[in-house]
Amino acid sequence: xxxxxxxxxxxxxxxxxxxxxxxxxxxxxxxxxxxxxxxxxxxxxxxxxxxxxxxxxxxxxxxxxxxxxxxxxxxxxxxxxxxxxxxxxxxxxxxxxxxxxxxxxxxxxxxxxxxxxxxxxxxxxxxxxxxxxxxxxxxxxxxxxxxxxxxxxxxxxxxxxxxxxxxxxxxxxxxxxxxxxxxxxxxxxxxxxxxxxxxxxx
Amino acid sequence: xxxxxxxxxxxxxxxxxxxxxxxxxxxxxxxxxxxxxxxxxxxxxxxxxxxxxxxxxxxxxxxxxxxxxxxxxxxxxxxxxxxxxxxxxxxxxxxxxxxxxxxxxxxxxxxxxxxxxxxxxxxxxxxxxxxxxxxxxxxxxxxxxxxxxxxxxxxxxxxxxxxxxxxxxxxxxxxxxxxxxxxxxxxxxxxxxxxxxxxxxx
Numbered sequence: 091x092x093x094x095x096x097x098x099x100x101x102x103x104x105x106x107x108x109x110x111x112x113x114x115x116x117x118x119x120x121x122x123x124x125x126x127x128x129x130x131x132x133x134x135x136x137x138x139x140x141x142x143x144x145x146x147x148x149x150x151x152x153x154x155x156x157x158x159x160x161x162x163x164x165x166x167x168x169x170x171x172x173x174x175x176x177x178x179x180x181x182x183x184x185x186x187x188x189x190x191x192x193x194x195x196x197x198x199x200x201x202x203x204x205x206x207x208x209x210x211x212x213x214x215x216x217x218x219x220x221x222x223x224x225x226x227x228x229x230x231x232x233x234x235x236x237x238x239x240x241x242x243x244x245x246x247x248x249x250x251x252x253x254x255x256x257x258x259x260x261x262x263x264x265x266x267x268x269x270x271x272x273x274x275x276x277x278x279x280x281x282x283x284x285x286x287x288x289x290x291x292x
Numbered sequence: 293x294x295x296x297x298x299x300x301x302x303x304x305x306x307x308x309x310x311x312x313x314x315x316x317x318x319x320x321x322x323x324x325x326x327x328x329x330x331x332x333x334x335x336x337x338x339x340x341x342x343x344x345x346x347x348x349x350x351x352x353x354x355x356x357x358x359x360x361x362x363x364x365x366x367x368x369x370x371x372x373x374x375x376x377x378x379x380x381x382x383x384x385x386x387x388x389x390x391x392x393x394x395x396x397x398x399x400x401x402x403x404x405x406x407x408x409x410x411x412x413x414x415x416x417x418x419x420x421x422x423x424x425x426x427x428x429x430x431x432x433x434x435x436x437x438x439x440x441x442x443x444x445x446x447x448x449x450x451x452x453x454x455x456x457x458x459x460x461x462x463x464x465x466x467x468x469x470x471x472x473x474x475x476x477x478x479x480x481x482x483x484x485x486x487x488x489x490x491x492x493x494x
Contacts, residue, residue: 200402
């Protein structure tokens with residue numbers, strides 16, 4: 091699409107279409123007309139092994155910056171996220187997508203069998219550039235792990251994650267609600283607000 | 293220790309004392325008097341997220357080479373390993389030590405409850421330098437996951453791994469046997485043989 095003057099141009103680097111769609115929707119709903127988002131799924135990111143999402147996202151962002159001409163965008167953005175289950179000492183954490191591919195929701199529910207502490211938090215770290223700086227914004231939403239999968243919307247662990255204050259999973263509640271209260275929404279809105287205020291000041 | 297002429301000097305970069313001890317024992321038993329091993333647990337390695345142990349080990353080795361004066365040793369060595377369980381699509385694989393810290397042997401056994409296919413393979417990748425080159429040697433030992441932990445020797449998943457052809461776990465069989473047939477022994481011996489023949493030819 092052609093660039094509309096006044097809109098900030100974002101390059102979002104992710105191979106995950108669900109994540110990309112959520113981020114686009116969050117930005118469009120919270121900051122209508124403020125951002126133009128270009129998605130790149132082709133740029134290979136360096137993903138390190140770490141228990142710190144912010145560190146993973148920052149190093150991934152820096153690896154992307156070495157491969158592109160960042161001057162074409164107002165900000166380059168990378169996101170990393172995970173589900174941290176208290177009774178499992180934070181597992182699957184930063185390896186959430188790997189673990190989901192391997193053992194599935196069934197595997198997580200099996201590990202949680204007979205476990206009375208079902209508390210878990212979804213966390214996201216959004217690494218982004220402002221001029222020559224790299225920054226990170228983080229978001230978290232806590233809740234409990236359901237006894238069985240429910241609902242068909244969302245992705246990842248959404249069918250077994252019930253956010254605090256609700257009686258249904260993210261997969262039952264749907265995108266509208268998820269994109270208002272999720273870890274990803276919180277992190278993205280912080281980053282977006284920082285971008286808007288930093289770039290306005292210039 | 294003072295360098296004895298004729299011995300090849302190896303710098304082994306690992307923060308895992310169990311791994312270091314096994315590698316020293318394997319080299320001492322298979323190639324007596326051929327190597328002098330120095331262990332460094334302080335050099336921070338870059339560990340990427342990947343399902344390919346060889347790639348993880350090679351990139352870790354290259355990150356180490358940027359931080360040291362490699363001319364002081366005949367070879368710099370890094371090892372990565374993991375347990376790949378067939379019924380769990382290769383889980384925990386490259387994330388074996390993270391997964392063990394988080395869910396323990398009990399977690400793995402819970403995931404395997406009611407699973408008739410108990411086949412698993414331990415794999416190792418040894419990345420090493422020869423002059424200005426980096427190479428990788430790999431090793432594998434397959435077997436089955438025990439119904440419950442048995443034995444107290446070894447480390448990691450040894451109490452639940454029964455190698456093919458044996459009725460006991462690595463933790464019951466002990467280092468002597470483990471260091472003859474293990475994934476790590478196979479990979480290290482390949483690398484050591486390559487080093488000895490390459491350096492003899494010079």
